[in-house]
Amino acid sequence: MTATAAPPRPSAPAAQRPRRRRSWSGGVIGALGVLGAITTAELLSRLAIVNPDYLPPATEIFADLWRLLGEADTWVALRQTVTGWAIGLAIAMAIGVVAGVVIGSVPFLRAFTASTIEFLRPIPSVALIPLVVLLFGTRPLSAITLVVYAATWQVLVQVLYGVADIDPVARDTARSYQFSAWRIARTVIWPSALPYVVTGFRLAAAVALILEITAELVIGVPGLGRSIGIAQSSGAVTETYALVILVGLLGLAVNVAARAVEKRVLHWHPSVRRSLG
């Protein structure tokens, strides 16, 4: 009965110092790991353990990436990919959050939609490729549709969990002070669900990028994915790898950005907050 109250509080500077040292050495180890992977790839190719026609040496791939970054076409394709990804993700976030809050707040709607959501969610978005090709051809709208479909579920399901996870004491507090429904939504439900929204955003951002690239590669929607397809079919193996690495770096940037957003908006959350006053 007594232990229920305070959430665990990290006890400040003492706990902070070793953590920082660990993350610093973690960074060094991580960098060494990347270097090791690149060296391995280089050696596999140079020593002809893997046919260099299929896997060019890593140094050549990076040299080619450097060349690509000097070309306007690469930046156009990158912009097209990022635009499609961002638009799709934004739409998915809007749908997921609004639908999640509404469905999650109304028990009837939640029960009413639960089975449908569980049925639609596992359908792989790529299975819809024939459908979007019929509807939109190779226009960017094809990719955006796939992105929206795939990413919305990630957000929606997280928001549903988030709305269900509102602390009953916080809810009682709001009710006993007679907060209006709108104020409860803004000051209690939304902040409570925010950690879930942020997690949904991170998952959705990754899935959205996958679907955007897939649509470009398979359907031929303009963007980095299509560039990869063209490079591959014209036998430019090194360039294919270089573009794949570029897409990988884009994914990394997306994840780092999502983490930064998380840290900012959840500064009060036990998973983020660190110091005591």
Place this chain on the structure above:
Amino acid sequence: MPMKTARLADEATETATLTAETKAALDVRSVQKTYEGQGRTVEAIRELTFEVGPGQLVCIVGPSGAGKTTLLRCMAGLLELSGGEVVLDGRPVTGPPDGMAVVFQEYGRSLFPWMTVRQNIELPLKEKGLGKAARREAVDAALAAVGLLESADAHPWQLSGGMQQRVAIARAVAYEPSVLLMDEPFAAVDAQTRAELEDLVRSLWKRLGVTVIFVTHDIDEAVYLGERVLVLSNRPTVLLEDVAVDLPPERDQLSTRSAPRFGELRGHVYELVQAAKLGQRPGGDVEEP
């Protein structure tokens, strides 16, 4: 506020009966509460009737599982009654009523971690429609009253448990309720902090003239704080005894707690709670729990 009538009510309870013309701040009339679960019904409260006069400080004790929290939630309008009614200032309670504030045991969950201390206290005042300047003044006054003015811009989780509960009390005080409900507010803080907070509640109560209903499982705390102690039976809950606490109004952790009368009252309430645990019902009948 209603300090004069508080004295009146005090005298009335000495004789354990409130006359009809004494207007109660809170009137609990044959309240019943039965929880209906899937294929299982639990009768939590069988029948409770009592009145709390304006400006009184009443403590409610009972064995664990006696439905103390259920009763409090019924009075707060957070839980629907199965029978009877709760009347606050002459109006029946159907939902959370005007002029009532609740301090919960779980301060860490009742305060919003995403807001600062000031924002937490300010929020109910915004809902009340107070202007910016008035809100600022009310928050400052409430924080000063609990001695936390310098922590206004901290987040609740940066404060100790006792300080967090002070913030929750400040939030309730700033709301200016006529009735303040407290649900085992100090169950999760250490003994020294608890003594400080008890004195804080006594002094705020005396200064503001607010009616306080204080639910606790701690018998000493109930006798030390209250003008009356309502002892509840075990489930299904009825009122076992309404004990008038005839200790002097000026109370002090050291002298009050060592006064012979305190010991007698404490002993009496203790015996009642022990009897309640064993299934004692009013009128002497024992019901198997």
